[in-house]
Amino acid sequence: MNPGWFPTKFDMITVKNITKHFGKFKALDDLNLTMDRGECIALIGPNGCGKTTLIKSILGMVLPEKGEITFEGKNIKNDDEYRRDIGYMPQIGRYPENMTIEQVLNMVQGIRKHASDVDLDLYNAFEIEKFKTKRMRTLSGGTTQKVSATLAFMFQPKVLILDEPTAGLDPIAAEILKEKIIAAKNKGCLILITSHLLSELEDFVSQIIFMQDGQLILHKNVDDLKATTGQATIAKSIIHLLKELKS
Amino acid sequence: MMQILKYVALDILKNKIVIAYTVMLALFSWSAFGLEDNASKGVLTLLNIILLTVPLVSVLFTTIYVYNSNEFIELLISHPVKRSKIWKSLFIGLSTSMVVAYVIGTGIPLLLFADFGTAIMMITAGSLLSIIFVAVAFLSSILTRDKAKGIGISIIAWLYFALLFDGLVLFLFFQFADYPIEKVVVALSALSPIDLTRILILLRLDVSAMMGYTGAIFQNYFGSSWGLLLSFGLLLLWILIPFYFSLRKFKKKDL
């Protein structure tokens, strides 16, 4: 049945033996991961555990010393085109100060020339139109996040990488974003999301990746996790697990 | 690339420092030609200004601008854009704006007052010098993440080429006064783009100044069309080499 070119597993991103140091500090320590399409993965762990480094490695912003990362089976090293299929929302969006929101959006659209139809749902939902002529440096943290979210979803990517997406957003905006994430998940996107507030992720997360000191501690389906720990929520499961690990 | 370049250029051209720099150069040039009684004296006064301020402003402004572009780079890098494209766009944008500022500021009075050949020579040499120091700034700003350190490196680089290098050369002259070092001297001049530019323009300006035995050797090396080509080739190298190393480092940089 399998004609050969069709992938047997639906793995979107694989991470093999990735190691990265920042000076003496080991941010990623021989990390292995496989992320499949259609999953919504919560990337959790204490501060400085290597979450952001992992995300940045996948995005090609950080270049690991060892190991390789593949995207749809292709090594991302020396490749840029794979990022066409990724929407990234940084933890703290940093933008050229003198550019207006409109200019930023236009420029990114200009770069992604091949983007067929642009998803403006968040643009409309956040009513960015109203302040599109404002310069980036004048924006509040929340508004900046709105711009980041809009950019991340704009080009209907196969993979969404969201670093603390709801931090700084007002509750209404956070809710809009959450709905958008769920919609994307339902479309079959791979969503990689980090958050400190595990309760926020409860509704839509399908897998959990737990990291500590640059190492992968745990990578499980939420249902499996809940079943093995016997807890009702993700948060409680994790705490349970941590206690177990310590003892 | 054009997209990125467009936004970089727009951003720089709106920058008040670039406008102030243009105005300053224009003021210097017009007053140099206005105050001196003959054009060649004006050109010499201008030469001093060019050799000092153009590298300084180019290197400082670029360094600061590159550090301030961190956000811009981060924004772009998460999109399907080649790293080299981002770096090159920034480089071209900065070089272009420095050259445009220079050409508007000094080029116009030069063309009006100095003879055509000299004016073209000064414009070319000054533009190259601007780009060289943009490249040097790219290198020094990629060497460290710390903005203050980066600016420090840039200032030291400028100080070295504008002042210390000459001091070292003079020191060498006295140390080796008993040896025939004229040819070594010619080679030495290639190690400092400011010196190279100065000699090129001087040979063009008042040839008698460079006479004597050393002068004759300079004339031999730099005065011929091959020498001229070689000198401009060297200046181009001064652009390419620092930029190449900065690009190589940028490609491997963690953002």
Place this chain on the structure above:
Amino acid sequence: MNMKIIVTMSTINQLKYYFSYLSIFFLLILPAQLFAKTVYVGGNKQFKTIKSAIKESQDGDTIIVTKGVYKEGNIQLKKSLILIGKGNPIVDGQHEHEIFSVKVENVVIKGFQIQNSGRSVMSDPSAIKVYKGAKNVHILNNYLLNNYFGIFVQNTEKVIVKNNVIKATQAKEYQLGNGIHCWKSDSIQVIGNKIFGHRDGIYFEFVTASVIWKNQAHDNKRYGLHFMFAHNNAYISNKFVKNGAGVAVMYTRNIVMLYNVFQENWGDAAYGMLFKELSDCYLTGNKFYRNTTGIFFDGTSRIIIEKNLFKENGWGVRMQANCMDNLMEKNNFVGNTFDITTNGFLTLNKFVNNYWDKYEGFDINKDKIGDVPYRPLSLYSVIVEKNPPAMLLYRSFMIDLLDKSERILPSLTPENFIDNEPWMVPHKI
């Protein structure tokens, strides 16, 4: 009608009147001329060769040589003849002979094209050579082309060399002698000649009481003007341009140089003028443009240099420390790289009332004299004097700093190298 005739008649009468006086005058002072005859040389003339004409002539005769090419080897002039070329006759030495050898006094050679003399280091063959005792020879309006020596004057006096064009196109210096060469003579006049491409343009040795006036020497291989042991001479309104080594004058005293131009003598050993061991000379109105060195003084004394212009030279004046009691007064120094340099600390010369375009002082009492003394010797010029490769740093920022600080606090340049009364505006020269 009538009026006109009357006027014409009276004019003729007047002329007759004058002519009678003139003829009496000629009869009285030039009897020889009256009895002298005039013969012609040319293809269809009485004489076919110059030599045959000379043979048949007497002292005082005139030989008019018409158009043609004369290849007669060495032509000896042992009679006081007047040789006049009409229609540019060419006398060719075929690279073997000295062409005219003048051996008696009162000879005139005028209007010839004299070319291709022989070349020999032993006998110095020339286009025209004036031998010992041949006084009062006039060499006028000739065109001398590709000779070894052009005009060679030796052991004689009262020779006039005037309005000749002397040109050599040989490439190698060993094929070239001097344009006008004078040796051991007195009362020579060299006027209005143009000399190109020879070894030295004008060469004087042991020549005294002579005048060199309105000549031009350019593109000569060695010196435009070169004299040694030639005392009591005057050099006026000559122009020396682009000669290999400029002008060099040595071992001489009592020279006057007025209104000469020394221009574009470029190169390592080229000087607008090199003064070696000269004394008691006076220079004024001379202009030195764009030479490597305007004047190089080496072992000179008691020379007055007044109201000369030094413009756009590499070095305006280089005065070695072995010079003394020279006075530089009211000269203009404009656009030179270095106005003055010296190689020592001892300064026994005086600089006063010169205009220095690099002077940055002020004049509060408006007497046109700067209130602050000017030190024309820059530190950098001293450095370059000791260390020529330092020229590399010319006009670099560091050198400017060094010079400025040295001007304020002199420590390395001679203390008394100073113009205490620098002029604020250029002198009229």
